[in-house]
Amino acid sequence: MNIIVCIKQVPDTAEIKINPETNTLMREGVPSIINPFDLHALEAAVRIKEDLGARVTALTMGPPQAENSLREAVSMGADDAVLLSDRAFAGSDTWATSYALAGAIRKLGADIVFCGKQAIDGDTAQVGPETAEFLGIPHVSYVRKIEWIRDNTIRVQRLMDEGYDVVESPLPVLLTVVKELNQPRMPSLKGKMAARKARIRIMGKADIDADEDSLGLKGSPTKVKSIFAPETKAGRMMLGGGPEEQVDTLIKELRKIRCL
Amino acid sequence: MSVIVRQDKCTGCETCVDSCPFDAIEMRDGRAFINEYCNACTTCLPVCPEGAIIETEAGAAPSDSGTKFADYRDVLVFAEQRDGRTAPVSFELLGAGRRLADRLGSRLLAVLLGADEAEAEELVRWGADRVYLCSDPVFRRFNDDTYAAALLRIIEEQKPSIVLAGATPVGRSFIPRVAARLRTGLTADCTSLEIDGETGNLVQIRPAFGGNIMASILCPDYRPQMATVRPRVMKRGRYDEGRTGEIINTGFKDLESRTRVVETVKEVSEISVNLHEADIIVAGGRGAGGEKGFKLLRELAEAVGGVIGASRAAVDEGWVPYSHQVGQTGKTVNPKIYFACGISGAVQHLVGMQSSDIIIAVNRNPDAPIFNVATYGIVGDMFEIVPMLTARIKELKGQS
Numbered sequence: 001m002n003i004i005v006c007i008k009q010v011p012d013t014a015e016i017k018i019n020p021e022t023n024t025l026m027r028e029g030v031p032s033i034i035n036p037f038d039l040h041a042l043e044a045a046v047r048i049k050e051d052l053g054a055r056v057t058a059l060t061m062g063p064p065q066a067e068n069s070l071r072e073a074v075s076m077g078a079d080d081a082v083l084l085s086d087r088a089f090a091g092s093d094t095w096a097t098s099y100a101l102a103g104a105i106r107k108l109g110a111d112i113v114f115c116g117k118q119a120i121d122g123d124t125a126q127v128g129p130e131t132a133e134f135l136g137i138p139h140v141s142y143v144r145k146i147e148w149i150r151d152n153t154i155r156v157q158r159l160m161d162e163g164y165d166v167v168e169s170p171l172p173v174l175l176t177v178v179k180e181l182n183q184p185r186m187p188s189l190k191g192k193m194a195a196r197k198a199r200i201r202i203m204g205k206a207d208i209d210a211d212e213d214s215l216g217l218k219g220s221p222t223k224v225k226s227i228f229a230p231e232t233k234a235g236r237m238m239l240g241g242g243p244e245e246q247v248d249t250l251i252k253e254l255r256k257i258r259c260l
Numbered sequence: 261m262s263v264i265v266r267q268d269k270c271t272g273c274e275t276c277v278d279s280c281p282f283d284a285i286e287m288r289d290g291r292a293f294i295n296e297y298c299n300a301c302t303t304c305l306p307v308c309p310e311g312a313i314i315e316t317e318a319g320a321a322p323s324d325s326g327t328k329f330a331d332y333r334d335v336l337v338f339a340e341q342r343d344g345r346t347a348p349v350s351f352e353l354l355g356a357g358r359r360l361a362d363r364l365g366s367r368l369l370a371v372l373l374g375a376d377e378a379e380a381e382e383l384v385r386w387g388a389d390r391v392y393l394c395s396d397p398v399f400r401r402f403n404d405d406t407y408a409a410a411l412l413r414i415i416e417e418q419k420p421s422i423v424l425a426g427a428t429p430v431g432r433s434f435i436p437r438v439a440a441r442l443r444t445g446l447t448a449d450c451t452s453l454e455i456d457g458e459t460g461n462l463v464q465i466r467p468a469f470g471g472n473i474m475a476s477i478l479c480p481d482y483r484p485q486m487a488t489v490r491p492r493v494m495k496r497g498r499y500d501e502g503r504t505g506e507i508i509n510t511g512f513k514d515l516e517s518r519t520r521v522v523e524t525v526k527e528v529s530e531i532s533v534n535l536h537e538a539d540i541i542v543a544g545g546r547g548a549g550g551e552k553g554f555k556l557l558r559e560l561a562e563a564v565g566g567v568i569g570a571s572r573a574a575v576d577e578g579w580v581p582y583s584h585q586v587g588q589t590g591k592t593v594n595p596k597i598y599f600a601c602g603i604s605g606a607v608q609h610l611v612g613m614q615s616s617d618i619i620i621a622v623n624r625n626p627d628a629p630i631f632n633v634a635t636y637g638i639v640g641d642m643f644e645i646v647p648m649l650t651a652r653i654k655e656l657k658g659q660s
């Protein structure tokens with residue numbers, strides 16, 4: 001069985017700060033990490049490998065330095081690592097990202113494709129389902145448990161608003177995963193050695209038989225028109241006095257606006 | 261449209277480098293240079309003290325959406341149901357959709373799968389001009405394939421200019437498939453939707469980078485323009501008892517789903533608290549100190565008729581189940597009142613709750629960032645404030 005795990009290198013949004021004077025992002029010193037959801041996706045793939053036998057490939061689309069996240073994936077148990085990198089991919093929105101990822105996955109071949117539920121920089125949760133559509137395979141989102149895999153079928157639990165659905169799908173399938181699925185492991189010593197030696201396979205636009213007009217900024221239907229700082233709410237009020245007075249004022253305010 | 265640095269004016273001060281959300285400005289030979297990662301978002305323009313960064317028309321394909329998309333007119337809303345009952349987010353989408361349709365002078369269409377005629381009539385009263393209803397029981401349960409195929413067929417026939425859906429587990433799962441197939445853009449989790457007066461394009465505003473910044477996004481060259489919206493972000497429109505509209509019963513033959521839902525499990529008990537739809541949320545963080553603190557919060561929640569939310573720190577400590585977690589890796593909520601008690605206000609928490617109508621923060625530390633978003637801030641010990649508040653509210657309710 002071949003499993004591909006799509007991982008994205010993202011800035012650690014916990015560390016991003018806004019420059020209060022210019023209202024712009026301060027990126028300096030912000031570390032890059034593997035998108036947290038993707039670590040759960042990787043863990044799921046490695047567990048299937050351990051249980052049933054499989055070859056696990058970590059795939060990322062990004063600039064050359066995204067190689068670091070691929071090495072980290074190898075240290076956690078991925079067998080192969082593929083970096084989909086080409087200047088032509090720059091500026092891709094979710095449509096163009098999914099188009100390119102699907103092109104690579106088609107070339108590599110997979111019985112199961114794992115994605116994280118969403119990436120913490122964009123938070124769109126769209127790349128998984130869109131990639132499945134481009135591949136022409138079914139997908140199940142928000143997988144919180146894999147019940148079994150047999151006879152070319154997989155049964156999983158899909159997290160919903162008010163509980164979960166038990167869903168069966170034929171393989172090949174794409175799954176997006178949530179954090180309840182598992183606890184990602186720490187890299188082993190052996191894993192770290194493998195990571196250092198791992199050969200990263202690089203794929204560019206010529207390797208995925210892509211239509212030039214579907215790539216990168218040009219191929220992206222959405223355009224970012226502007227970026228601005230979120231407005232802070234007007235009418236902020238710090239309540240003064242001792243505890244009793246504060247509670248008093250709060251109650252009065254809430255009654256004034258008819259919330260009590 | 262593209263953004264360039266006028267090399268004759270650039271002094272190499274590097275101010276712009278960090279301002280770029282896409283990491284697209286680099287220094288080359290002591291001057292700023294914009295590389296291929298540029299999205300032409302123009303954030304850097306006002307940042308440059310020399311005014312050396314400018315926008316040029318070079319290479320821009322003229323957008324003639326007015327004529328090119330003359331066929332694409334209406335606004336279409338995907339109205340979601342659960343167990344045959346229309347989900348509240350659908351009414352909010354109709355509110356937003358109605359506003360956009362009026363602005364464009366077009367019709368508001370709704371698609372309702374797996375519910376009955378009475379529910380479709382409700383959609384009309386909430387603002388739809390026409391409802392495509394498919395009561396086939398196959399749609400009762402959500403499957404990506406069947407939902408995507410049905411919606412796709414209606415979109416292809418009706419050619420709406422705008423398609424809106426809820427950013428719920430259902431919408432977030434199958435709408436991207438529809439967008440991929442239509443070769444069009446999809447913007448997730450919009451917090452505001454407007455029509456650009458000049459071009460008639462849909463201006464979609466959404467948070468990015470964990471809520472640190474907002475992005476304004478367009479889909480100028482493809483139709484339909486598609487967006488998802490989180491529950492409780494948009495206001496419902498006016499409910500009009502006497503409103504009439506068309507209901508078109510639609511059937512789909514030969515729809516097949518590769519995935520199959522074998523079972524739907526409702527998790528009752530505390531876990532099923534529907535934070536998304538709560539009017540009042542009483543949330544606690546590490547400052548609640550443990551079960552004892554949460555007991556006080558539960559009492560307050562009971563008094564105000566609210567449900568319990570939590571920060572990740574409180575969940576990680578094991579004081580509250582994960583299903584209560586609010587924030588980037590938890591739920592996004594939008595109540596009328598959000599009490600944040602003993603929560604510092606890390607951005608990952610803020611993104612999940614900052615659009616609440618009223619935020620009341622109780623924190624010992626006057627510098628806690630939660631106070632930046634709080635409507636009412638109380639600097640104090642929650643073990644003192646919360647019981648006092650509960651007592652006062654109970655007293656008030658006892659009177660009325």
Ligand SMILES: Cc1cc2nc3c(=O)[nH]c(=O)nc-3n(C[C@H](O)[C@H](O)[C@H](O)COP(=O)(O)OP(=O)(O)OC[C@H]3O[C@@H](n4cnc5c(N)ncnc54)[C@H](O)[C@@H]3O)c2cc1C
Nearest residue numbers: 545546547571572573587588589590602603604609624642
């Ligand atoms: C990728 C990622 C995703 C994350 N996702 C989420 C998420 O979804 N949701 C989330 O909440 N966090 C999330 N976090 C964690 C987030 O960064 C913070 O660590 C977390 O929100 C802190 O929780 P807290 O405010 O309860 O705890 P702390 O930051 O420890 O704050 C406790 C606060 O309580 C106050 N306090 C203490 N005692 C009292 C008292 N007696 N009375 C009043 N005030 C008191 C203190 O002054 C302090 O401000 C995420 C982090 C990462 C890296």
Ligand SMILES: Nc1ncnc2c1ncn2[C@@H]1O[C@H](COP(=O)(O)O)[C@@H](O)[C@H]1O
Nearest residue numbers: 006007061115116118119124125126127
């Ligand atoms: N550039 C990328 N390279 C590899 N995988 C990606 C990339 N972007 C997104 N993904 C995958 O798609 C998931 C959802 O991302 P998003 O739609 O951006 O929220 C992530 O958790 C990844 O598994």
